[in-house]
Amino acid sequence: MSQLHEQPSVDQIWEWLDAVPDPEIPVISLVDLGIIRGVDWQEDTLVVAVTPTYSGCPATAIINLDIETALREHGLDKIQLKTQISPPWTTDWMSEKGRAKLEEFGIAPPQAAGGPERCPNCKSTNVTRVSQFGSTPCKAHWRCQDCLEPFDYFKCI
């Protein structure tokens, strides 16, 4: 990729990052997930602050690699990724767009009540928990009592 002659704006970079999918749930972007905590130019270096979802989430390393790869493809070469653990990530930072996409994909979005509002498939509210944990650290396993489909629920933390 050719070198850029002008620094792209911070807004432009947010837009680029909003096109980088989460490696585990590719229907939502890293920006939707709320884990990009800051984008700043420090002289000629772009500093991107990223917060981990769960401490042991194995996707963290891949996420950093994906961010760097995406930005390099847009012609940036001086990129610094920093891990920011405070304040800790919360599902409140997930975008409305991200929540809608999750449900469309079949994953019930997080709710403050601590359980899914409804089945992402048939929309029934008659749902029951199978397990507090699921296929990734950020999800729990639920089941719809009406359509009988099991589904993932994005845990609210």
Add this chain to the structure above:
Amino acid sequence: MAAPLTDNEALFQFLLRMGDNTLILGHRVSEWCGHSPVLEEDIALANTALDLIGQTQMWLGLAGEVQGEEKSADDLAFLRDVWDFRNVLLVEVPNEDFGRTLMRQFLFDAWHSIQLGHLMKSSDERVAAIAAKTSKEVAYHLERSADTVVGLGDGTEESHGYMQAALDYLWPYVGEMFVSDEVDAAMAKAGIAPDPASLRADYDALIGRVLAEATLNIPDSGFAHKGGRNGKMHTEHLGHLLTQMQWLQRAYPGASW
């Protein structure tokens, strides 16, 4: 007589205690991966272990920074021997059965959640940040282990028997979490961490509530096995655990990928 601890040495010891607890328990719990009684429990245990190992990276990462000898969290986890570990004995005892594993998890989670609640207000902002991050995960662990202890304790006659036997076996390992020494005194004085003894009343109230609901009897004994968190005397089990956990770095020193 040994020279008194410097503040930095005390902080290093405190961080090892936090990180070694999560490391050793995380390793123990991970031993269930692929062996649990049902798939959901297998996934739950593996996820809990993963959280604990992730938390270890932060605690031991900071420990390495404070120690100032250019050691990473991996160096501290894989290149120390038994006598350098500072975890409580509770987390190193073998899993035995599913009941004992969940009872150990509950007894630890209850302490862990109370401890992290205090650490979130630590005068050291690095400690406070790790506590704020990890306390959310630990609240979830506690919710699950408490539910499971109640479900199995107040379950069938057989499950109740397993849970009572687990509590009887593990109870003498609870006391060590509340013993204070010179490291704790230095941490309390600096406002970095609470005096462990000060957490006991909240702990007893919390576990008393859950164990009563689980129809389990807390043994009437104050005896405590000690020696893990100060490294004076670990159980024989820790060495066996380390031979598994550290074998790759022992066989191929410095290997990485």
